[in-house]
Amino acid sequence: MKKRFLALILGTVMTASLLAGCGGKTSSGNSGNASADAGSTTSEAAGGIAEGGDFVKGVSTEAPGFDPFTVQTADARSIFFNIYEGLMKTETDGSFKPGLAESCEASDDLQTYTFTLRQGVKFHDGSELDMGDVVYSIGKSITSGINGFSEIDQYSAAGKTYTVSSKKEKNEDGEEVDVPVVEEKDSADAPADDTTLVIHLNKPDSGFPAIVTSPIVPAEADDLAANPIGTGPFELTEFVEQDYTLLTRFEDYWGEPAHLDTVTLKYYENTASLATNYLSGAIDGFNSNAGGWKELEGTDYIQNVRHSNAVQLLALNNEFEPFKDVRVRQAVAYAVDADEIIEKVSYGLGTKSGTPVIPGLEKYFNEELTNVYDVNIDKAKELLKEAGQEKLSFKIRVPSNYQVHVDTAQVIANQLAKAGITVEIESVDWNTWLNRVYRESEFEATIVSVDGPIAYPTSFLNRYVSTASDNFVNFNSKAFDETYAKALLETDDAEQVKLFKEAQKIISDECASVYIQDIDSVVINRPGFAGFKSYPLYVDDYSALYVEE
């Protein structure tokens, strides 16, 4: 299912409504220790911890290399979570605890952060972590354009100051683009010792600790893609393309070491074959796609339900002639029945959204918008008539590797037919989708789940700014642009939340697209393996897993 979505760092705790949504379900198997809540930190097991053991997890994507500065896919980040660590670490409740930094202090204006480096931390290659590695990694994150790092305008450590500026460079189309550059200078203002790092931002941000959870690597590490070196509880010992990734416990880990000896990530390109491979005994666990767990009925398994932290939407290209009329977009929204999609495609395991912001981002999520476009075929027909589009027909281009979106497209096609709208489905491979639909906006409608790289409304809303490069739906609203810009500059927290919610309301009023649901991800483990930890992130924490005694 959510295999390639980018992982998301959530700043909030999973919400109560989420618990209500998922907490009532128990595993339908005969398992005695079924645990099905997304919010709890661990699934407590009856048995004690037996150290050692091997766990085989079935996965349906493999990391395209292990260089955290170039690879951004969700499943890769899920692996990185076990190999690499940042200055801060995400907790199961969505808060942040010090990681490679011993402490973190923010200035009152939330524009300057001071970190103290932890001592005695070892990399997988045996070398010790020092300030040089941290400075290198931050610089690399900035120049690689990792999301959120553009907030940094200066950082200093060990007697040196690093200033971030941008220079113009021509891209392949001959357009001028801004490329970030970092300049190093000796400075008396910089902290003189080797353990203090000061980072200055170009705007106040209380969410900055989320950003520095991003990996710290040894300075000048040149082959991370093949030989990842981090400080995490597992190190990568073997990677066989198209077959498996072998993670082994890192014995010199600075924190509490992992319980399992090894974790093997066995790769199958077909998400759906994961269930049959679990049944055959080839794997001990997998993240189920919508309904995949249904295959396991009548067998032994432990099931954990969590949010995928991405919003599935029927994206409408606002530049496609009929969709230029807001009434037509609204008509489509009224004709789509999100509840039916959740029931049919996700077997009830999904949370209705109504806005591009994930429901899990409770603070900013505008829940008033969830039911605005509840199904109303008459209204849809009426709107189409007003717009003179009674014979509306369009194509939905879906990425064929996501069966869940292909299935959703089929359900939507049936729903829209009721309002007299003809839909043709075109399933394209993921790469063609990325190129034609996402980059070139060559589509009429598409279905995909969109997440944000960081747990902040900007990562969900920024793409709706009329000039944003990733505004693939070509949404163009002055009101939104203004409100959003105002929200960014707002320093008062409550006021900012209000503005972000207002921005979402504009998207909903203008009906930029049809926002369907956040599909639940179901984590299946074989009984006997316990300690599953759920994060408000798209990650699997293998250090917590253990074999029951």
Next chain:
Amino acid sequence: MRYFVKKLCIMLVTLFVISLVTFWLFHIVPGDPAEMMLGTSASQEQLNNLRKELGLDRPLMVQYVDWVDGALHKDLGKSIQYGKEVTKLLKGKLSVSLILGGMALFLVILIGIPLGVFTAGRKHAFSEQLLNFVNILGISVPGFFLSILLIWVFGLVLHWFTPGRFIPLHRNPAKFFQFMIWPAIAIAIPQTCVLSKYIRTAVIEEVRSDYVRTARSKGSTKNRILYVHVLKNAIVSVVPLIGMIVSGIFSGSIVIEQVFGIPGIGRLLIASVSARDYPIAQTLVMYIAVVILVVNFVVDIVIQILDPRIRISR
């Protein structure tokens, strides 16, 4: 000799055409590896940086010449998605696919030839008709459907093997073969049927020929004639088929590796095509083309040696 040289030249020209066409084809397909690596939330900046790093911003001809130059110096470049040298990456995959293909070929010959002779020897008999029908059935089952059936019946229901648990040869040879026999069967069945059908036709034709009548009149037993004289000639006449069977095994294994989850070149080919990992995909396409061309070339030469009549007829 002239024939040999001519054939060799033709083969090289074909190879060149293939390399050019492959290269060009890959570049008209939309999408590039940089996009694939970065996914949906990367910025345009990140994309441009990565494209430059991967050399994707250079003109097409430059990239082609570069690639050919490298290939001639045994440097096939680096895989874009894995950042690993293509030659290194292919090593493990090739052996898996070759073993799988070898096992399938072994099964095809082991079963196909006796089956063909057996059915030929039983003309008009009911068993022959039954076998004939089984043959048609065998040719008619798509490899992937057969694989799904094998996985379902022998894996999930009977638990004779563990679908999805491929174990490398060097880890545990017994388990490796225990697993690989199933995909080999799936690949072999249609090819076995094709081969046995041809053998049967060839044998029937041979039986009608003069020397068999002579041998018969001299008092050789039916089976002796069938398995010694006739079979030898029949096999010779089936040599041209080897090329077809090898290419059948190759294309069959592409889909079947996918269904069984075997980390061979077929699966790598599909993955690298959809990830737009040109260096790997190009190498694999060229590799498969070379194998098929070479097999056909050898078959042509062998036919020449075995049956010079063909040269005259040309």
Next chain:
Amino acid sequence: MAKAVNTSPAGGMKWGRQPNAAEKIRAEKQNRSKSKASGLSSWVTGEAELKMGFVIVGIVLFLAVLSFFYTPFDVYEMDTSVRSQAPSLQHFFGTDNFGRDVFSRAMVGARFTLLVSVATVILATGISIVLGLVCGYVGGMLDEVVMRVIDAINSFPSILIALVMVSVLNYGKLTIIPALVIMFIPSFTRIVRTGTLQYKNADFVKSNKVFGDSDFRILFVHILPNIYPLLLSSIVIGLSNAILAESSMSYLGLGIQPPIPSWGRMLKEAQDIIFSTPWAALAPGLMIVFTIVGLNCIGEGIRKKYLS
């Protein structure tokens, strides 16, 4: 380089010394009039195969045509109250995981699978006849070039051609057809070309030439009809290969678009639920096998009756 040996799967059964096809048909006709085909011996003459093949293909055709007017259930409507129902009198092939009737979907699937394979074979045959005749007749440089290209296509993995064609031509309902046509041209062209070479220097062609017939007339009026018998069984086998190829492509997600239920796509979608809902995979799979068996029977029948 004349390839006297035909190594293509769709090719005829013969290689090397081959009697004139026209002669063979004559001999066969005499043969038949002598022995009345009955019982097991009808399998030898190919009568039984032909009969069986036509019955099978007839059933599939009937289902496909019927699907335009009637299907027991709606093919697209998802009724989740009857998810994954086992085969019953109501649902002959059961229902899939979205509660859609598998039998109805298989009927409509027949329509598209047949459409794709028939269109593919017709187009490929048409192109191949022209290519093969011209190459065989004219020979020389043109022949060399065309044959090289054909060799090149033949050494490509077909999936690659399909992927590229589908991407270049844009995804569409029937993009799969040109992709398959390209895959089939090489073997058909070879057959036509080999046949042309065979008759090019035949006496009747030479004499017609002396009488002043145009090249065009010689090719299409005198040579082509002699190649038909060879081509006919290849066409039938080509049809079954096209069905196989179409379902493989759909299986890999390159074929017919959802929600249209082509057999390959149905099988792909049902593969994931084979443990809980095996009928959803078995039905389209067996339909493919059934149809191909029918076509292969016809092909075999034609071959036995007219060519051996």
